[in-house]
Structures are given as structure tokens and as C-alpha cells.
Amino acid sequence: MNIDAIKDLAYKMADDQLIIGHRHSEWIGLGPLLEEDIAFASKAQDKVGQSLAFYKLLEALGGQDPDTLAFGRTAAGFHNAIFAELPNGEFDFSIIRHFLFDTAEFIRFEMLAASAYQGFSNLGKKFKGEVQYHILHANEWLQQLGNSDDKTIARMQNTLDYALPYALGVFEPSKWEEALLAEGIFAGERELQARWEERVHAALKQTGLTLPSLTTVEPVYGGRYGQHSEHLQPLLDEMGEVINSEPGAEW
Amino acid sequence: MYGGGYLFEKTSLDLLADEDQEKLAEFEARIDRGEKIEPHDWMPKLYRRQLIRMIEQHAHSEIIGALPEGTWITRAPGFKRKLGLMAKVQDEVGHAQLLYSAAETLGKSREEMIDDLLSGRSKYSNIFNYPAYTWADSCFISWLVDAGAIVNQVANSKGSYGPYCRALERICIEEAFHLKFGHHAVTWLATGTPKQKKMMQEALNRWWYPMLQFFGPPDKESAHSEVLMRWKVKILSNDETRQQWLDMYVPKIWELGLTIPDDKLKKNEETGKWEYTEPDWDEFVKVINGDGPCNKERLAVRKTAEKRGEWVRKAILATSPSKEYVTPLA
Ligand SMILES: [Fe+2]
Ligand SMILES: [Fe+2]
Ligand SMILES: [Fe+2]
Numbered sequence: 001m002n003i004d005a006i007k008d009l010a011y012k013m014a015d016d017q018l019i020i021g022h023r024h025s026e027w028i029g030l031g032p033l034l035e036e037d038i039a040f041a042s043k044a045q046d047k048v049g050q051s052l053a054f055y056k057l058l059e060a061l062g063g064q065d066p067d068t069l070a071f072g073r074t075a076a077g078f079h080n081a082i083f084a085e086l087p088n089g090e091f092d093f094s095i096i097r098h099f100l101f102d103t104a105e106f107i108r109f110e111m112l113a114a115s116a117y118q119g120f121s122n123l124g125k126k127f128k129g130e131v132q133y134h135i136l137h138a139n140e141w142l143q144q145l146g147n148s149d150d151k152t153i154a155r156m157q158n159t160l161d162y163a164l165p166y167a168l169g170v171f172e173p174s175k176w177e178e179a180l181l182a183e184g185i186f187a188g189e190r191e192l193q194a195r196w197e198e199r200v201h202a203a204l205k206q207t208g209l210t211l212p213s214l215t216t217v218e219p220v221y222g223g224r225y226g227q228h229s230e231h232l233q234p235l236l237d238e239m240g241e242v243i244n245s246e247p248g249a250e251w
Numbered sequence: 252m253y254g255g256g257y258l259f260e261k262t263s264l265d266l267l268a269d270e271d272q273e274k275l276a277e278f279e280a281r282i283d284r285g286e287k288i289e290p291h292d293w294m295p296k297l298y299r300r301q302l303i304r305m306i307e308q309h310a311h312s313e314i315i316g317a318l319p320e321g322t323w324i325t326r327a328p329g330f331k332r333k334l335g336l337m338a339k340v341q342d343e344v345g346h347a348q349l350l351y352s353a354a355e356t357l358g359k360s361r362e363e364m365i366d367d368l369l370s371g372r373s374k375y376s377n378i379f380n381y382p383a384y385t386w387a388d389s390c391f392i393s394w395l396v397d398a399g400a401i402v403n404q405v406a407n408s409k410g411s412y413g414p415y416c417r418a419l420e421r422i423c424i425e426e427a428f429h430l431k432f433g434h435h436a437v438t439w440l441a442t443g444t445p446k447q448k449k450m451m452q453e454a455l456n457r458w459w460y461p462m463l464q465f466f467g468p469p470d471k472e473s474a475h476s477e478v479l480m481r482w483k484v485k486i487l488s489n490d491e492t493r494q495q496w497l498d499m500y501v502p503k504i505w506e507l508g509l510t511i512p513d514d515k516l517k518k519n520e521e522t523g524k525w526e527y528t529e530p531d532w533d534e535f536v537k538v539i540n541g542d543g544p545c546n547k548e549r550l551a552v553r554k555t556a557e558k559r560g561e562w563v564r565k566a567i568l569a570t571s572p573s574k575e576y577v578t579p580l581a
Contacts, residue, residue, distance in 0.1 A: 022325060025333075028340050029321040030552070032560025034314070034348045041341035045334055052330050067329045091563050148566040155562075242386045243328035249444045251328035251386075251436075 001183055005176035006117055007061060008079070009186055012174070012224060013108070014054035015080035018070055019232070020101060021047030022239060023088055032091050039137055040094075046130045053127070057119050071240045075232040082223040083166035085232040092159045095145065099138035100167040100200065106131040107195045116184035139203055146207025153208040160209055168193070168219035266297045267478075282483055287413035290356040301484050302412055303357045304373070310350035311368045311375035315549050317343045319383035320392055328386065335432045339393060342425045349421065353414040369554050371541060378458075378465045380543035387440055387447075387454035394433025395458070395500060399465050401426045402495045403487075411483035434503075441507035448508075455504070456512045460530040466493035468532055497525040 024044035031037040055066035063069060083101055088094045109131055112124030145156050171193040180186040197214060204211050222228065243251060267275070274293050281288065288294055317340050324340060327333040351361045367373040378396055383389050404426065408419035440451035467489035479485040487495075498518075504511060516527045538546070 025324050025337055028324060028337065029314070029317045029344065030556040030559075032556075032563035034344055034351075036560075037317075037344045038341055038348070041337055041344065045337050045341070048330065048334055048337070052334075071329065090559060144570045145563075145566055147570055149569040152562070152566040152569065238325050241326045246444055246446050249447055251332055251439055251443075251447075 001117055001185065002176065002179045003061060005174075005179040005183075006119070006185060007058060007063075008174055008176050009120075009180065010054050010058050010061075011079040012081075013112075014051045014058065014069070015078045016084050016105070016170075017047045017051035017054065019078070019080045019084040019235065021045075021051060022235060023084065023086075023094075024098075026088055027094065036091075043098075043134050043137070046127075046134065050123075050127050050130070053123055057123065060119075067243065071243045073236070075228045075236060076226040078226060078228065078232060078236070079224050080232075081166070081170040081172070082220055082229050082232075083163070083170055085223070085229060085235060086166065087231055092145065092155055093163065095138065095141045096156065096159045096163045097167075099135070099142050099203070100163060101170065102131060102134045102138055103199050103203075104167070104170050104192065104196050106135050107192055107199070111187050111192060115186060120185065142203060142209075143207060146204070146209045156207075157209050160204075161212065164212070164214070164217045165220045168214065168217055169221050169223060171196070172219065172221040172224040174224060267295065270295050279481070282411045282481075286411075287416060288411050289413045297478075298482055298484065299357050301479060302415065303354055303359050305484065306350055306354040306357075306415055307359070307364045307367070308374055308376070310347045310354060310364065311373060312379065313343045313347035313350060315368075315375045315379045315553065316392075316396075317347075318549055318552055319379060319381075319545075320389045323383065323386055323389040326386065332436060335436075336389070336393070339429050339432055342429065346418075346422050346425070349418040350415075353412075353418045356414045365557065369550060369557065371550070374539065376465065377535065377539050377543070378461050379549060380538050380545045381458070381461050382545050384457070385450055385454060387437075387450040388457065390433060390436040390440060390451070391454045391458045392433070393429060394437045395462060395504075396465065397426055397429045397433055398500055399462065399492070399496050401430065402492045402499075403466075406486040406492065409483070409486055438507060441509055452509055455509050459512050463493065463527065463530045464532075464535045466490075466496065468535065469529070472532070494524055497527070501525065 021044045024040045024047060027040035028037050028044070031040060051070065052066055055063075055069045058069060059065055064072070081101075083097065086093075086097070106128060109124045109128035112120040113128055115121045115124060142156075145152055147153075171189040173189050174180075177188050177190075181188050201211055275295060278288070278293060278295065278298075288298075320336065320343075321340050324333065324336050327336045351364060354364060355361060364373065368375065383392065401423065404419050404423050408416050408423060410416055410419075437451060440447045442448075470488045470490045480488075501511065501516070501518075513528045516525065518525050537543070541547075
């Protein structure tokens with residue numbers, strides 16, 4: 001099998017989960033309801049735990065240990081979508097991102113569960129249940145806020161429109177699309193995006209929100225190739241502040 | 252939890268004189284028999300007031316206590332600590348949720364309690380008015396502040412009010428994990444590189460006296476009344492909990508090669524009691540009354556969180572106006 005293609009996809013998955021997990025964890029103690037502090041804390045742990053599993057896979061494929069991979073690279077070495085690294089902003093953005101991003105992640109895990117590469121199919125099967133629970137939470141909030149009063153609906157619509165270019169950036173094609181497809185490792189970003197659009201459309205139809213025609217939305221690409229927004233490096237600096245203060249130490 | 256050294260109102264005996272004496276006697280007899288008092292049972296007004304006050308302080312301590320540790324989640328060194336700390340702080344917020352709902356069974360809503368927290372009318376554990384400068388500070392909290400909290404909680408779980416005791420029993424199970432996580436994290440620092448050891452020692456130096464204060468003023472000075480003990484609202488005195496903690500944890504701290512910043516600290520083998528230099532109790536009073544290193548910051552963070560979340564809470568009520576978003580759990 002094409003190991004480079006497998007590694008590239010594993011990095012994307014690992015970095016996506018780590019960065020979004022980090023963002024989720026920033027809500028702990030600051031959410032609009034205690035229940036949301038708890039929900040975001042629990043999801044953050046799932047995401048970070050998922051990223052760890054993918055870093056372990058990379059380690060088994062000859063990479064460095066998970067702590068070095070996660071805490072030791074600069075932004076240019078990260079393959080997460082830019083969407084994941086954007087600051088939490090207010091609760092509306094966090095919920096919209098949570099919904100759009102996790103819907104994509106859920107489908108990606110489902111697709112991985114069917115992978116011809118066992119390392120992926122194992123993790124896909126293992127984690128799709130966790131992510132399903134996340135999209136239930138996201139959808140519940142989407143329904144509540146998306147069917148609330150006019151002011152809230154307008155706020156959510158605004159945020160949705162702002163988030164869509166970044167959300168489409170999640171599906172930035174890699175240079176391995178054909179190899180992944182040919183070997184049955186992964187059915188590809190285009191297929192993923194098509195399934196995502198269906199699900200997103202269906203969920204939004206039950207709210208007062210409208211999905212603009214996606215052909216008019218220009219995706220924000222670059223993250224998959226290490227070209228990030230100004231927000232990623234400060235996040236990484238913070239994440240590595242302690243562990244990198246004493247190289248070689250155990251914590 | 253947290254919540255050592257609860258602050259109780261001065262007991263007004265007038266309030267007791269007002270009560271139906273027959274019911275009062277039956278109530279006290281039930282407590283003597285070790286029965287639990289439940290939300291719909293008859294209880295003296297003073298009992299209700301002091302319990303609300305205590306459980307509320309405890310709940311506030313959980314959410315305010317989540318802040319100093321919470322700021323270290325994004326900086327925790329490595330996967331293991333990051334996952335551990337997230338789980339721990341999540342638990343603490345969960346404790347607040349349980350405790351608010353236990354207090355709600357006595358007739359005060361979560362919103363009223365949070366309003367009182369933000370306005371400064373109700374207190375939280377004084378120790379969280381001190382800053383967590385380094386990773387080692389957050390490790391100190393996870394291990395030793397939680398250890399102090401456990402001493403209190405185990406005692407209070409044998410109290411007389413059913414919903415509070417049941418909440419505490421659940422909380423104690425989770426605290427055992429916090430203790431393990433905290434002890435592990437401190438051990439790795441204390442036995443690590445010179446830089447790590449120094450970091451841990453400095454944190455211990457900073458937290459030692461606030462930690463002694465955590466359990467509240469010495470018994471001879473604290474105005475806790477005999478009636479609170481008789482009603483099993485308060486189970487152990489401040490000095491009793493402080494002694495228990497010293498007895499359990501001083502040897503463990505020494506075992507790690509750390510130095511406790513008090514030359515006088517020793518166990519008197521005759522009395523079986525620890526002797527130590529008293530912390531500055533004037534400072535304690537000053538900090539509790541709002542003039543500590545972090546009081547303003549802690550409340551400001553909570554206020555900002557409340558304000559930022561206001562539109563969300565309103566929006567939910569607009570979707571389902573009949574549905575309260577607070578469900579009592581206890
Ligand atoms: Fe707690
Ligand atoms: Fe704690
Ligand atoms: Fe705890």
C-alpha cells in the first residue's frame with residue numbers, strides 16, 4: 001500500500017482532532033451553561049483521544065512519539081483544516097463549526113471504517129460512535145438556536161455564511177486522492193464533500209436557516225499543505241509552552 | 252470540591268425560639284437517630300438557611316476552582332496530562348451542577364445563587380483567590396487542595412441532609428481519581444530535572460499557608476455554633492479537618508523530597524497533633540472580604556462568561572418557553 005498516502009491522511013485526521021479538541025477545551029469553565037462546559041470538556045477529551053490514536057498509528061509507521069509529533073511541530077508542519085484552528089469566538093460560531101466540522105468528521109470516520117487499510121478501518125469503527133454522539137449534540141443546538149427568535153436566527157445565519165468557506169476548506173484535495181481511491185484506502189475528499197452536503201442540507205432544512213448555493217462559496221484552502229491562518233502558531237506556542245520549556249524532561 | 256472553612260451566619264437564637272418546639276424536638280430526635288432529612292420534611296428555618304449557604308459556597312467553589320486549573324488545560328505538558336486535567340476539571344464543573352441542584356431542593360434557584368456569587372454576596376473557597384503561576388501550581392491544586400476537599404467531603408457526606416449527602420457520595424468517588432492524577436503529576440515534577448523540582452518547590456512555598464487557611468480559622472476563634480454540629484450540618488471542626496489533612500499528607504510531601512516552608516512543623520507525639528506556624532489570619536479575613544490577589548479576576552471571568560452566554564440562555568427560552576433549562580438532579 002502507498003504508505004505516503006496513508007501517512008498524509010493520518011496526519012490530517014490527527015491534527016484536525018487535536019486542534020479542534022484544543023479549541024473545545026477552551027470552553028471549559030466559560031460556557032453559557034454549566035451543562036455546556038461539561039459537554040465541551042467531554043468532546044474535547046474524545047477529540048484529543050482520537051488524535052492520540054492517529055499519532056500512535058503514525059508512530060507505528062516509523063514516526064516520532066505522539067508527544068513529540070503533537071507538541072514539537074510548528075504551524076507549517078500541521079495538516080489540519082484552517083477551520084479547526086479559528087478561535088472559538090462566541091457560542092454561535094462554536095456551535096456552527098461544531099456542526100459543520102463534526103458532520104464531516106463523522107462521514108470521514110464512516111468512510112475509514114470501510115478502508116482496505118486495517119489501521120484505518122479499526123480506528124474508523126472505533127471512533128464513529130463517539131463522533132455520532134458529538135453530532136447529536138451539535139444538531140440539538142442547531143435546532144434550538146436555528147428555530148429561536150428572529151434575532152437569534154439572523155445571528156446564526158450570519159455565522160453560517162461566515163463559516164462556510166472555511167468548512168469547504170476541510171475538503172481540500174490532497175495530492176494522494178487517486179492513490180487512496182485506487183487502493184481502496186479512502187474514497188476521497190470529493191465523495192466526502194458530496195455526502196456532507198446532503199447531511200448538512202437535511203439538518204438545516206429543519207431550522208430557520210438557509211444553506212446558500214455552495215458553488216458560489218470560495219473554499220479557504222491551504223491548511224492541508226501547512227499554510228495556516230495567523231491563529232495556529234499562537235495556539236501551538238501555548239500548547240507547547242510547558243513541555244518545551246525543559247526538553248527531554250518527563251512530566 | 253473545595254469548600255473547607257465554610258462561613259456560617261451567626262446563629263440567631265431568636266429564629267429558633269420562633270419554631271414550633273414540638274416539631275423542633277422531633278426533628279432533632281430524627282437527626283440523633285441518624286435519619287436523613289429530605290426536601291419535603293419539616294426543618295427549622297435556621298437549618299435551611301445554613302444549609303443553603305454551605306451547599307452554595309461549595310458549588311461556587313467548584314466552578315471558581317475550575318478557573319485556576321482550567322487555564323492550564325491548554326498548556327498541559329503532553330497527552331497524558333492534557334487528557335487527565337480536562338477530565339478532572341470537567342468533573343469539578345459536574346460537581347457544581349450536582350451541588351446547585353442539591354441546594355435548589357431547599358428553595359433557592361441556581362440563577363439566584365449565581366447572582367449572589369457575582370455580586371459578592373455569597374462566598375467561595377478562599378484558596379482560589381490565589382494565582383496559579385506555573386504548571387506546578389495547578390499540580391499542587393489537583394493533589395493537595397483536592398485532598399483537603401476530600402477530608403471535608405467525606406466528613407460532610409455523613410451529615411443530615413439527604414440530597415447533599417448523596418451528592419457528596421458521588422463526588423467522593425470522582426475525587427479519588429483527582430487525587431491520583433494530582434499525586435502523579437506532583438511526583439513527576441518533584442523527582443524530575445532540577446528545573447522541575449524547583450518549580451514544584453516554589454509552588455509548594457506559595458500554597459502552603461493558603462492551604463492551611465483552607466480549613467478555616469482555628470476553632471477557638473471561629474464562631475461555628477454548637478447547634479450546627481448538633482444538626483449535623485457541620486461534622487468536623489476546622490482544626491479537626493486541618494489535622495487530618497496534615498496527618499495524611501505531610502509525610503507524603505516529605506517523601507517526595509520537598510521542603511515544607513515551616514521550621515516549626517512537627518507532630519507532637521504526646522498529643523498526636525501537628526504543631527505549625529499559624530498562617531496570617533488577618534490576611535485571610537482581608538482576602539475573604541475581596542482584597543486578595545485574584546478575587547477581582549475570578550469574578551470578572553465569571554461575569555464575562557455569564558454575560559457572553561446570556562443571549563444563548565434567552566434564545567433557549569424563546570424556543571421552549573415552558574421548559575426550564577435547569578433540572579434538579581438530587
Ligand atoms: Fe470537586
Ligand atoms: Fe478539586
Ligand atoms: Fe476534585
